[in-house]
Amino acid sequence: MPVLTGRLLSALGVLLVIGLLPWLTGTDPARTILHARYADREASPAALAAIRQETGLDAGPLRLLADWARGLLRGDFGTSWVSGRPVGPDVLSALGVSLTLMGVSLVVAVLLAVALSLRTLRTGARGPGRRTPRARAGALGAVLAALPEFLLAAVLATIFAVRLGWFPPLGWGGDQAVAAAVLPALAMGIPAGALLGRLLDDALPGAFAEEWVRTAVACGLPPARIAGYALRRVLPPLLPQFGFVVIGLTGGAVAVETLFSIPGLGGTALSAALAQDLPVLQACVLLLLTLGLSVGVAVGAARRSLIGPALDAAALPALRRPRLPPGRALIGSACALSALLVAVVAYGMTRDPLHVDAAARLAAPSAAHPLGTDALGRDVLARLGHGAARTALTSLAVAAVTLVVGVALGVLTRWTEGLREVVNALPPVIAGLVVAGIAGPGAFGAAAAVAVVAWAPLAAHTAALYEQERAATHVEGAVALGAGRGHLLRRHILPGVLPPVLRHAVLRIPALALALASLGFLGLGAAPPAPEWGRMLSENMPYAERAPWAVLAPAAGLAAVGVLAVTTAALAPATRRGRGTRRGPGTRRGPGTRRGPARTGNGLRTGNGLRAGGRPRAGSRDEA
Helix, strand or coil: CHHHHHHHHHHHHHHHHHHCHHHHCCCCHHHHHHHHHCCCCCCCHHHHHHHHHHHCHHHCHHHHHHHHHHHHHCCCCCECCCCCCEHHHHHHHHHHHHHHHHHHHHHHHHHHHHHHHHHHHHHHHCCCCCCCCCCCCHHHHHHHHHCCHHHHHHHHHHHHHHHCCCCCCCCCCHHHHHHHCHHHHHHHHHHHHHHHHHHHHHHHHHHHCCHHHHHHHHCCCCHHHHHHHHHHHHHHHHHHHHHHHHHHHHHCCHHHHHHCCCCCHHHHHHHHHHCCCHHHHHHHHHHHHHHHHHHHHHHHHHHHHHHHHHCCCCCCCCCCCCCCCCCHHHHHHHHHHHHHHHHHHHHHHCCCCCCCCHHHCCCCCCCCCCCCECCCCCEHHHHHHHHHHHHHHHHHHHHHHHHHHHHHHHHCHHHHHHHHHHHHHCCHHHHHHHHHHHHCCCHHHHHHHHHHHHHHHHHHHHHHHHHHHHCCHHHHHHHHCCCCHHHHHHHHHHHHHHHHHHHHHHHCHHHHHHHHHHHHHCCCCCCCCCCCHHHHHHHHHHHCCCCCHHHHHHHHHHHHHHHHHHHHHHHCCCCCCCCCCCCCCCCCCCCCCCCCCEECCCCCEECCCECCCCCECCCCCCCC
């Protein structure tokens, strides 16, 4: 009941804010509609009054919302203020396009996520007698996750559509409908799959460190079956993130849809918001919310099906990530990359990022301009260095805020589940238009807009881990010993929740930088010509073939931030164990326990106390 109530109240609240958008932002919808319909007509008081009377704006916002709600009951989405056509057919057609593109992108994302974690699966499924499995996705997953979707889309379109001619560069549908979906799906699915692959690869070592893996190997189970059991073990906490990716591929694909001229729902919502076409915007947001809530319900049902009755019976072992010393190569690479990035940023900050040299427009790298110049003749190195503080530091601050908010709201699992689903279904650009429109354009407004929606994935991850940790056997034992709620939260639950969520928050820093940059490009962030990495990408994208250095420099900066984020997550401390928890294989054993593998009666040694042939030794515990 709390979940359903939260979903309904959150959805109604979002629709109310969208309906009041023109009045909240302080703009005059009549003037915007007049310019959209009649570009050359003067905005006289009489013309504006006629527009208000025709659209019902003179009746006030509450009357508009009431009329729109009554139309929905009849299956009528209303009439567009700009085009004068019914909203329903166009919006439903855009929904079909977005769902098709989402399906293809999801296939790409899942395949990439499995590929990134395949090495960890193969190593762990062979059993704990070999090297303890580590997360293997590493720098490759970080670079792919940090790639801007619009940059990846532009590169794919330039190579495979323009130069090679394998795919159509623009459009949707017709005889080449399947071919037209390939490049957009790759551009959207690769970053999403890299994020999912990193999260999956981070969770798998904890599953392979549990005792049941020893038992399964000793019983002769094939590695493929053990890998399947490990996937089922780690999927329940990750399924909410999968749901977030599904919705993000539908409503958050504005840049890719615009680049390939795809009439999807995200682009339609953005165009309606910019044109103050309220009926179209309300219909788009309503469909996105409905889709988001439907995916949330499906994800919840899938989690319950995978976990089974163990969640309610408090018999679910806590998933623990083994403590593994970081490799020297990882530390060395991180230090070298950090030193290089700091040196480039420091040198760039000694130069003037606003100086315009018209004679050196799009100049190649040289001694005077080590990274070349942009389309206005400004030094790329200077703008890269000065933009680092604005982009990277702001992203760190937003990540810290969203981590605190996400953990706090994620602990309140049932009361915030509906709010998480609704916030996730809202496209980030639309949230940016609302928040930045109310708070005013600027760096603070853009940061607040990103933080409004960025806490939801962390809260969902926290809630899934919190629910699973609460059902662990050691928590049940602590309750039986008289532990209070605060002690349970502090010593048993949060130590198992915070480390994975912290690593997740660090992995999202490049995505936060891109979100801030996209709002700045729309004029909702810091005012130009302030240097920002995202604005550098957007401003120089039309000149990518002629001056690739102007695009590669900020893209490399974002990729470097992503690699450093993954390295920091890998070096973060592993999950602490609550009191009374069972230590996994490879960890230090307490006093009184027998070290090393047990010896069977026929002289063979096994790692978990099983006799040869699969029969358990007397007194051993089989956790398979």
